[in-house]
Every structure is written in C-alpha cells, then in structure tokens.
Amino acid sequence: MGLTASNEDYLRAIWKLEEWQDHPATSGELARALGLSPSTVSEGVSRLVSRGLVRHAPYGAISLTDEGRKQAARMVRIHRVLETGLVQLFGYSWDEVNAEAEQLEHAVSDLFIERLDAALGHPQRDPHGDIIPLPSGEIPDAVAAPDEQIPLCDLAVGEGGRVERVSDTDSDVLVYLDELGVVPGTRLRVTGVRRGVGIVRVTVSDREFDVALNAAQVVLVAVDRDAAH
Structure with a gap:
C-alpha cells in the first residue's frame, strides 16, 4: 500500500528537523512543525512505526529507518524542486513557495519532477539554500560536506x-x-x-x-x- 499524503508530510518534517538541529526529532518538535496536536502526532508516528519507516523510543526520539529515509528524501526532493521551479519559472517569491509546494507535492509524478529538474538545470539547492537530494536519495557530492x-x-x-x-x-x-x-x-x-x-x-x-x-x-x-x- 502506498503512502498517504499525511505519511509523506510526517516523513519530510522529520527529515527537515534533523537537518536543522543537532539531535533527533521529538514528538513535541514534530507536532509544532506540522501544526498538529501532540496526540494526533503520536498516532501518526505509530502508523509510521508499524510500516517500518520510523523508530520511536517511548517518550523519546523519533528517527527515520533506512526505508523511511529513502521515502523522506523523495518527498524532500519533490518539494524543493517544486519550490525552485516556482521561483525560477513562475516568478514566485521565496516566502510564497513553501505553502504552494505543499499543495502540489502530493499530486505530481516522479516523471514530472525529473522533467522539471532537467528544465531547471539540475539545481543542487532550493531558493532557501537547502540541499536538494538526488533521485537516488543521496546528497550531491558537491554539497555533501558543507562549510561550518x-x-x-x-x-x-x-x-x-x-x-x-x-x-x-x-x-x-x-x-x-x-x-x-x-x-x-x-x-x-x-x-x-x-x-x-x-x-x-x-x-x-x-x-x-x-x-x-x-x-x-x-x-x-x-x-x-x-x-x-
């Protein structure tokens, strides 16, 4: 069974939290990132645990499994390629693209994203400077070891x-x-x-x-x- 839009939102949010902090995500941080109640997030995380996509220590940290990281990287890539396209091709400002990409990311195909990525010249970062994962889920070598x-x-x-x-x-x-x-x-x-x-x-x-x-x-x-x- 495929992932729901909610599943994908959770995975991308966990990835993003890990990018911006030096410790694993917590339920509270994930709830704030998603704008949801702690109880709702707890249920959502439990569903991801049951599918083998995340690990969750009781009352502790939330982390992605290898499969979860693969799926999260896919969603992060889709979101950031969309953001880049909205800015470069459609004249959106960088403060507008996050919400717009969130509306589009669950509806577009992987083929569309690859065509858009090619049209943009395969950018390595989105308009906010965040790294765009490769189709494989890996981080481009040129940006894999950023400066301090x-x-x-x-x-x-x-x-x-x-x-x-x-x-x-x-x-x-x-x-x-x-x-x-x-x-x-x-x-x-x-x-x-x-x-x-x-x-x-x-x-x-x-x-x-x-x-x-x-x-x-x-x-x-x-x-x-x-x-x-």
Whole structure:
C-alpha cells in the first residue's frame, strides 16, 4: 500500500528537523512543525512505526529507518524542486513557495519532477539554500560536506562569511530578510551585537543595518575567518 499524503508530510518534517538541529526529532518538535496536536502526532508516528519507516523510543526520539529515509528524501526532493521551479519559472517569491509546494507535492509524478529538474538545470539547492537530494536519495557530492555553518546570531563581532541557508518556517521573516538583502549567497560581516534590544548589526557591501535577533537565528552562515580582518 502506498503512502498517504499525511505519511509523506510526517516523513519530510522529520527529515527537515534533523537537518536543522543537532539531535533527533521529538514528538513535541514534530507536532509544532506540522501544526498538529501532540496526540494526533503520536498516532501518526505509530502508523509510521508499524510500516517500518520510523523508530520511536517511548517518550523519546523519533528517527527515520533506512526505508523511511529513502521515502523522506523523495518527498524532500519533490518539494524543493517544486519550490525552485516556482521561483525560477513562475516568478514566485521565496516566502510564497513553501505553502504552494505543499499543495502540489502530493499530486505530481516522479516523471514530472525529473522533467522539471532537467528544465531547471539540475539545481543542487532550493531558493532557501537547502540541499536538494538526488533521485537516488543521496546528497550531491558537491554539497555533501558543507562549510561550518553557524546561525548569524552566534557570530562574534568582526566575524563574517557567506549566507548558506535560511529557514523557510516563517514567511514573514523571509519577507523581512529579503527586504534587507540577507539571502543565500550574500556575504556579510557582524559589526555589533545588542542582545538586550534583540539586534545584530551587519555590513553587506557598503551598507550597514540591523537584523532582528529572531531573524538572525534562522540564517546559517558559512564562516570565513578571513572576513573578520
């Protein structure tokens, strides 16, 4: 029996949580990511466990099995190729594509995704800088070992580097960062931190401006130690 749309949503959410944190997902984190109640998520995870797609320690961590990771990678690939196509071919902004791709991802075929991927030139990252898995589920060699990536809010004064990834969780934050020009590929340097008022001051080219701390938390920077000098 094939996977339901709900199954696919759970698997992609678990994958994404694992990407953005240094510990396995928990039921609470998964519930917040999916916007569902803990009891609903508990039932959904149990169904995935019964199908051999995830492991769930009692009251503990949730992790993907090998088969679960394969299925999750497929959904992540579909979602991120769709996001990239929506931006590059249809003029969507990066804050619009997550919700739109979520509506489309369960309806398109693998053939459509492969044709779209080819039309886009086989991109390795989506508009937010997240890695697009290969059709095999593997991560492209060129991006398999990323540079050290640190949240912008954790950079010390004088440190800088290249923006690699930005979380797509909050569309309002994406709009805000886009207006500031803090997007994947941007090179910046931290010139001041005022945690008491919740801002990080950065320089981009010849511009200096403040970034709200809550936004700086979701911007990952590949640190270039030479940029501090």
